[in-house]
Amino acid sequence: MSDEATDDGRPDLGDVPAAPPAGETPLRTPMTEAGARVRTPDPLALVIFGGTGDLTRRKLMPALWALRADGLLPEGFAIVGNSREEIGEDDFRERMRGALAEFDEEPDADDWAGFSRRIRYVHGSTDDPGTFNRLKQVLEEVERDCGTQGNRMFYLALPPSVIAQTAQGLGRAGLVTGAKDPAWTRIIVEKPFGRDLESAQGLNASLLEVFRERQIFRIDHYLGKETLQNLLVFRFANTIWEPLWSRNYVDHVQITVAESVGVEGRAGYYDRSGALRDMIQSHLLQILTLVAMEPPASYDADSIRNEKVKVLQSIPLLQGDDIGRWAVRGRYGASGKGGEDDRGYLDEANVPEGSRTETYAAVRLTVDNWRWEGVPFYLRTGKKLAGKQSEVVIRFRPAPHPIRDLVHCDSPAPNALVLHIQPDEGMSLFFEAKEPGIRGPLRAVSMDFDYNRAFGVESPEAYQRLLLDAMLGDATLFARRDEVEAAWTLVTPILEAWEREGEPEEYPAESWGPRCADELLAQEGRSWHQPTG
Template identity: 40%
Template sequence: MPEACTYVVFGATGNLSMTKLMPAFYHLEKHNRLTDEVKILAIGRRDWDRDEWIETVKEAVMPKARGGITDEVCDRFCSRLDYFKMDILNAQDYLKLKEHIEANNWPNNMAFYLSLGPDQFAPAVEHLGEAKLLREDSGWRRVVLEKPFGYDAESAKQLQKRLNKYLDEEQTYRIDHYLGKGMVQNLMVFRFANLMMEPLWNRNYIDHIQITHAEDKPVGTRAGYYDTSGAMRDMIQSHLLQLLALVAMEPPASMEAEALRNEKVKLLQSVRPILKKNVHNQAYRAQYAEGSVNGEQVPAYLQEPGVDKNSVTETYAALKLYIDNWRWAGVPFYIQTGKNMPKNRTIVAIRFKHPPKQFFRDSQVKKMEPNWIVFGIQPEESIRIELTAKQPGLEIMTEQTSLDATLKGDVDTSYDAYEELLLDVIKGDRSLFLRYDEVKAAWTVVDPILQAWSSETAYIDTYPSGSWGPEGAKKLFDHPEQCWRYHYTPECA
């Protein structure tokens, strides 16, 4: 059972808190994962009292609760909640916050979750430090930072310098909710708990690897943030490069936090730098235009509220990367993400090479298909292994068949990524949180692309909403027979 602590959530009235954090806390309560001495203090600017906050949380949690809400669990959960109104940019309010915590005699162990805009991370930490709320003389202090960490490599460096004045690295929890997803962790289990895969997991047998994250939604209410960020920063730098690291890293010495993070850093540092002259050969961007998604007509990105009418911010981004180490030399890694696509889907697809001699090619019209391993990350949690087998009958004719494992749990065993991550903060387990050198290495990968795109403000390619992205992205492939794979089924798009 995790130890007692005071969980202070800044930006508690915002979208992330209401749709993810509070439901996650509720489910931890439901599964008896929190000790009685865990308190949850919401920080907001609204003039609410505790009762108003509790009613607001109930309304947010009710539609998200797996298996519905029970009175007993709800009462236990609400007994943990409190609300404190303050201005996060006002230093004096932090002294009042400290007094409020001490007056209630809450646990000295404290976790501060900064569900704030990235420009507010440093001021909030500085004010916490000046109020002596980060000193560990009477208990541990941990700060959780939501993405993005910086805007590029240089801004991430400057942010880290400001944090270093008040926080040790051991106190800093840079959260990436993707790493809390069950299937993301299953990638590691599949790789390192199954000996039969290790001899095949290298350049000798793998043709290429794809990582795709597709969303069937527009930018929505995030337009103000998104138009200054774009798909490369929002998804690839912060999430999908983490998937790349888990798929391609060397086996860690142990599953301890630092051993695991050491291997991810080494992998990201092995990504071949993209030279300015190669940006257009290794990266592609586009914006969604008008179209139809899930049977409904939707506007173009430039027509969304809050978007600059001359914006060239990408809602689709694709990358081709190479990893210059012994295992992966010469193997292309293709990464793509896009909004307003036909379905929500995140998959990791590994395509293997053809056998050196295809004995059965002459006996059939169609060329034999390659083997694939496809990991469904979300919404379907699955592993699919595609093999060639003989068709029933007298003739030797082959067909593609598959071994499928669906790994999504039932109501009692399924969980949201934030549940595990919130719990890990209390436990002090940093395995699924990012170290600064890991963040720095990820920015180093994408910075040359972002710099090139920032100077190209006259034109950006478009793709119809409801399609699987721009045709031009196919130019990234090394060979004509390579193609984007969006489905768990064998057909490429």
């Protein structure tokens, strides 16, 4: 990887990957007429590092159980958990059954009995070579007993500080297959992918010493959400939107990820991260790329990710005085309503005295290319806000000519398209209509699309889709090395400026954030679209 910098101060991220060798190209997934998957993955052993952790209990086991119920796990399948806890295999299985009962549903006894026989456990730290030797022995056993055919997927549900050493341990133990081996190996890495550009580059370099880029699946669970998956279909399968999707008709774009909860006992992690690192660098910039990208030449993983990287590389860096003008931060205080849980961030357990970590961040970015020149993209995220809501708002330009002679009102409000990401996935198109009556006033009305109501089924959990795609070798919804580093390139100058000086502006819990966030848009005569959740 080149360390040279480009003229605008960005690191040279190198060439995007060439087309994969024929032996590494995932097969296109056959589809039924209804669009359902009909191909199950190859036989494999799924190794979960951090097997007794919260992510495994809350998300991974329920997702795997759902895939089993849908018939999407192969006959040759095994789960191998790993953690430092010295527990027996039966204890680990019972914990996994308890996780399903708590976060999904109580499993049927017969179904669980058959499934649990495919679950194994290896205890030990990832800094101990003996752990990988024991793991290698267990993988050889499950290959014989469960028919996994030597295919392995390693899920690193681990703190960022031990990702590199775990990957290196797998390599030294001979657990990673080469390009010419008949069996395959893949690794899934959870965010955050580093703390800044330099650490992200270091992490990627460590991973690439052991794994090829096509074996690395950097997971961002937001990309597994139904609305974001459907965004490409919405844009590129419906010709009515493409003529409007540019600076000619779009005034600005807002991307909001609002959380109603605080740090929920995770202050030890969160205080080292903050809203900009935790959310904007990953989730919100990923959403921006899907909104702004050009139609890909084809819909394979690399073609789509190539277009996403082009968007990130088209965003000018915020530097100097522009950071103070276009990037703002806040920190929640008490709401003032009283109660045991009504406390500000600095009063949360395990938050160090004098912390300057932000719990709210908002930035204004632009995409300097032919399609989006001059269109601002406003990104915001925060904790302890007035509601839990994630959405994208495409605000169109106002109508060019007033119609005051027809109705008793000023000019009509601009149209807006709102993509609801969570909790209720769907879309709303807002436009103006005249109220009944002679020369009645205008009122904003909407046409709404709700996934669950339209299709009569609940959207699958994000991890269900992402685990299946990784098993199938489809990397479309996973971040590539150059994509991760391009995102950190944009965020790192802001982080460095905030670390040098200033304090987050306090905002009351259960509000929509600090005053400086409203002023960010007011500079250009705009205001935030407030979610209804």
